[in-house]
Amino acid sequence: MKEFKAESKKLLDLVVNSIYTNREIFLRELISNASDAIDKRRFMSLTDSALAADFCIEIETDAAARTITITDNGVGMNAEELENNLGVIAASGTEAFKKERGKTDAEQLIGQFGVGFYSAFMVAEKVVVISKKAGDTTAYKWESDGASGFEIAEAERADAGTSVILTVKQDADGENYSCYLDKHHIRTLVKKYSDYIRYPIKMLEEKRTDGADGAKAEELITLNSMTPVWKKSKSELKDKELDEFYTHTYRDWNEPIAHISARMEGAVEYTALLFVPSEPSYDYYTKDYKRGLQLYCNGVLIMDKCAELIPEYLGFIRGVVDTPDLALNISREMLQRDRRLAAIASGLEKKILSEFAKMLKNDREKYEKLFVAFSKAIKYGAYDNFGANKDKLKDLLLYYSDKEKKLVTLKEYSEKAAKDSPVLYACGETTEKISMLPQLEGARSAGNDVLYFTDAVDEFIARMLESYDGHKFENIASGKADAASAEGHEELIKRIEAKLGGKAVVCPTDKLKSYPVCLAAKGEVSLEMERIMAAMGGSGIKAERVLQINLDHAVIKGLENLRGEKFDDTVTVLYNEALIAEGYKTEPEFLPAVNRLLASVVEEKRKAPSAKKASGAKKTDTAAESENARPLDENK
Numbered sequence: 001m002k003e004f005k006a007e008s009k010k011l012l013d014l015v016v017n018s019i020y021t022n023r024e025i026f027l028r029e030l031i032s033n034a035s036d037a038i039d040k041r042r043f044m045s046l047t048d049s050a051l052a053a054d055f056c057i058e059i060e061t062d063a064a065a066r067t068i069t070i071t072d073n074g075v076g077m078n079a080e081e082l083e084n085n086l087g088v089i090a091a092s093g094t095e096a097f098k099k100e101r102g103k104t105d106a107e108q109l110i111g112q113f114g115v116g117f118y119s120a121f122m123v124a125e126k127v128v129v130i131s132k133k134a135g136d137t138t139a140y141k142w143e144s145d146g147a148s149g150f151e152i153a154e155a156e157r158a159d160a161g162t163s164v165i166l167t168v169k170q171d172a173d174g175e176n177y178s179c180y181l182d183k184h185h186i187r188t189l190v191k192k193y194s195d196y197i198r199y200p201i202k203m204l205e206e207k208r209t210d211g212a213d214g215a216k217a218e219e220l221i222t223l224n225s226m227t228p229v230w231k232k233s234k235s236e237l238k239d240k241e242l243d244e245f246y247t248h249t250y251r252d253w254n255e256p257i258a259h260i261s262a263r264m265e266g267a268v269e270y271t272a273l274l275f276v277p278s279e280p281s282y283d284y285y286t287k288d289y290k291r292g293l294q295l296y297c298n299g300v301l302i303m304d305k306c307a308e309l310i311p312e313y314l315g316f317i318r319g320v321v322d323t324p325d326l327a328l329n330i331s332r333e334m335l336q337r338d339r340r341l342a343a344i345a346s347g348l349e350k351k352i353l354s355e356f357a358k359m360l361k362n363d364r365e366k367y368e369k370l371f372v373a374f375s376k377a378i379k380y381g382a383y384d385n386f387g388a389n390k391d392k393l394k395d396l397l398l399y400y401s402d403k404e405k406k407l408v409t410l411k412e413y414s415e416k417a418a419k420d421s422p423v424l425y426a427c428g429e430t431t432e433k434i435s436m437l438p439q440l441e442g443a444r445s446a447g448n449d450v451l452y453f454t455d456a457v458d459e460f461i462a463r464m465l466e467s468y469d470g471h472k473f474e475n476i477a478s479g480k481a482d483a484a485s486a487e488g489h490e491e492l493i494k495r496i497e498a499k500l501g502g503k504a505v506v507c508p509t510d511k512l513k514s515y516p517v518c519l520a521a522k523g524e525v526s527l528e529m530e531r532i533m534a535a536m537g538g539s540g541i542k543a544e545r546v547l548q549i550n551l552d553h554a555v556i557k558g559l560e561n562l563r564g565e566k567f568d569d570t571v572t573v574l575y576n577e578a579l580i581a582e583g584y585k586t587e588p589e590f591l592p593a594v595n596r597l598l599a600s601v602v603e604e605k606r607k608a609p610s611a612k613k614a615s616g617a618k619k620t621d622t623a624a625e626s627e628n629a630r631p632l633d634e635n636k
């Protein structure tokens with residue numbers, strides 16, 4: 001019995017209990033090792049044809065003996081290599097092979113750190129390795145329980161290659177180890193983690209024969225597809241095949257809006273196949289959603305959702321990235337966040353945005369569908385991180401145009417705007433509500449277009465951008481000074497402000513036509529920002545309100561002659577009308593004021609007929625008097 005070195009014992013305990021948190025990946029690791037061994041033999045066969053073979057990996061389960069065996073016909077190992085590669089944990093035979101051979105096809109080998117093999121002890125109480133090196137005549141057996149040490153002895157094996165035999169632990173402490181003896185479960189794990197290993201992974205399965213007795217026979221079945229969809233050339237790929245891959249892989253009933261292929265060679269090499277879903281997943285806008293792309297290393301699944309590969313604002317993108325270049329640490333579940341990973345992420349972001357721009361230009365209908373589905377995410381990207389991505393994304397933003405009655409880009413708006421005119425916008429919950437804002441009347445009458453901002457982040461983006469192509473952004477609900485003059489109406493304005501009691505300042509405006517008043521804000525905080533901050537708990541942040549009045553409106557003209565309660569009630573109603581138009585709740589005094597004004601109107605209407613009747617009666621009496629005053633001889 002040979003003992004593991006002291007540091008190896010500690011590392012083995014770390015591998016089994018800490019590094020790998022998901023027990024089922026042991027099969028992925030052992031299959032990857034088998035693939036490496038075949039890669040080495042295939043590489044050597046390029047110069048020695050005697051080493052050529054029909055390469056494959058076989059899996060065999062024995063429920064009665066509680067064993068699972070992974071066999072390959074790769075390069076194999078002799079006694080010395082078994083001791084060096086398996087007796088010293090983290091001594092990688094693959095890494096040594098790469099150093100020996102240099103940078104050629106050896107770069108395609110997966111393993112680098114030599115600890116994946118020991119993940120077998122997460123599910124096995126004993127591991128036996130029987131191996132015969134290609135070109136040798138003697139086979140050897142390595143055996144260990146993963147604790148006391150290991151033994152190496154001569155063994156029997158006909159062909160070159162390696163068999164790893166795991167004696168699976170008994171079920172205990174809520175752990176179901178027996179599932180790894182179930183062929184259906186093994187097939188599921190192979191499809192999940194090793195479907196794109198380049199060599200066939202085979203397993204005996206029972207198949208019903210064609211005979212009348214319904215007997216069953218075992219047949220060697222290939223479990224993996226071997227050729228990844230993303231590694232096929234563009235000429236081979238059809239939209240239907242890509243759609244089917246997406247719906248099957250991501251369990252989505254709907255076909256994707258678009259698929260994006262990327263292939264990069266050079267300092268960092270990778271292949272990517274990305275998809276834009278037709279709509280956000282049910283949990284996309286919740287804290288439970290986890291973004292990320294599937295990360296493969298030469299066809300072996302390393303991470304199901306690698307968040308570092310995609311920025312948060314593009315988190316709705318799904319897909320796979322396959323690269324031989326990433327350095328893996330001792331666990332394939334965790335990646336070193338080095339410059340190569342960052343380079344892949346940067347390249348993917350540029351590719352995605354480039355494809356979006358092409359779609360906007362060449363297939364407007366498809367892009368609008370994409371933007372409507374994920375506008376909040378894209379807009380968030382333009383604003384997030386102090387607007388770091390605003391210049392990347394500003395030309396991809398779409399807003400509803402009041403004049404065009406459709407979505408337009410900022411570029412399309414600015415091209416039709418007069419020189420030095422602002423980019424006018426209005427904020428509200430929906431396009432329907434915005435379309436009824438009083439301030440739109442002035443813009444429409446002047447022939448100006450207005451963009452509808454329906455998302456909370458829209459105005460913050462406008463503030464971040466400041467301008468587009470020389471056109472500054474301007475909220476139509478801003479309280480900036482208008483061309484309208486207050487001359488001759490100073491007393492009325494003071495009386496209205498006095499009644500409002502500091503709720504808002506009052507100024508005339510030329511923005512209104514049929515409306516008597518509207519609400520605006522001056523300063524850095526707009527009305528929309530005030531609402532957003534309040535929703536986020538920042539109730540102390542208030543907009544400086546301005547009640548803009550239309551001096552040409554009959555109601556405002558009528559205020560000049562009103563005094564007392566009627567004046568106060570009319571101002572109250574007008575102010576609350578402005579609140580309603582901007583989406584605010586009315587004040588408690590609003591309804592009483594409305595009722596008093598209605599009552600006064602009804603009372604005036606009621607008095608009007610009495611006055612007419614009295615006037616008619618007076619005329620009748622006068623006529624009678626005149627009749628009685630006639631001379632008697634006139635009655636003859």
